[in-house]
Amino acid sequence: xxxxxxxxxxxxxxxxxxxxxxxxxxxxxxxxxxxxxxxxxxxxxxxxxxxxxxxxxxxxxxxxxxxxxxxxxxxxxxxxxxxxxxxxxxxxxxxxxxxxxxxxxxxxxxxxxxxxxxxxxxxxxxxxxxxxxxxxxxxxxxxxxxxxxxxxxxxxxxxxxxxxxxxxxxxxxx
Numbered sequence: 001x002x003x004x005x006x007x008x009x010x011x012x013x014x015x016x017x018x019x020x021x022x023x024x025x026x027x028x029x030x031x032x033x034x035x036x037x038x039x040x041x042x043x044x045x046x047x048x049x050x051x052x053x054x055x056x057x058x059x060x061x062x063x064x065x066x067x068x069x070x071x072x073x074x075x076x077x078x079x080x081x082x083x084x085x086x087x088x089x090x091x092x093x094x095x096x097x098x099x100x101x102x103x104x105x106x107x108x109x110x111x112x113x114x115x116x117x118x119x120x121x122x123x124x125x126x127x128x129x130x131x132x133x134x135x136x137x138x139x140x141x142x143x144x145x146x147x148x149x150x151x152x153x154x155x156x157x158x159x160x161x162x163x164x165x166x167x168x169x170x171x172x173x174x
Contacts, residue, residue, distance in 0.1 A: 009079040009086065016075035018064045019056045027053065027076065041170070045078065045085055047145050048168050051138055052076060052089035060091035061161055085170045093164040098154050101139070101164070108139055109149040116144045146170055 013030050015023060031049055035042035053076050060072030074091030093101075111119060120140045143150055151167040 009081050011077060011079050012085075013078040014076070018066070018071050018073055019053060019060070019076075020066070020069075020071045024050075024053055024057065031078070041085075041172070044145055044170050045087065048087045048142060048170065049076070049078065051142055051145075052087060052166060052168070055138060055166075056089060056091045059093065059097075061094055062092040083172050085172065087168045087170065088166070090163055090165045092157065092161050093154075095156070095160055095162050098162045098164060101152065102154070104136055105139055105150050105152045108143050111143070113144060113147065116140055120144070142166070142168055 012034060013027055015027055028046060028049065031046050032042060035045060056072045056074035056076065058072065060074045062073040063070045064073055065071075072091060074089060077088045079086045079088070108116065108119070120137060123136045123140060139150060139152075146168045148169040148171070151169070153165050155163040155165070157163060
């Protein structure tokens with residue numbers, strides 16, 4: 001898994017491994033505490049964090065069993081740059097799912113906020129695609145919240161799986 005950080009970034013929050021309800025709650029509380037002085041920024045970062053960590057929780061191909069329950073495995077990290085914050089996630093995904101995402105995110109990146117909102121409504125009205133796992137709406141929501149293009153890339157693990165990386169930029173200024 002790759003969450004590559006550069007020397008220009010400082011890591012604020014990081015987790016790699018099993019994602020369960022306890023981890024989701026704990027990291028969410030860390031975000032709220034870290035950004036308690038800026039409610040606007042806190043909400044944006046928390047919303048992106050929740051979208052990304054739930055993606056791992058529900059859809060990671062890599063699973064760990066604890067007490068008879070299966071949990072997704074992946075990584076999530078929030079870093080600070082000079083003018084922004086980057087929320088990064090990585091998890092193992094089926095290659096056919098990755099191919100579907102690869103078709104959607106360039107289209108999403110070309111749209112403005114108004115167009116993204118329209119696309120989100122249209123996507124909700126359509127029947128869910130077999131390979132989508134709901135990712136279309138999640139990606140649209142990430143673009144709306146962040147106000148920045150999605151940075152999504154994949155690292156092939158084997159014939160059937162790839163590491164699915166998402167890096168979302170949140171500007172420090174309102």
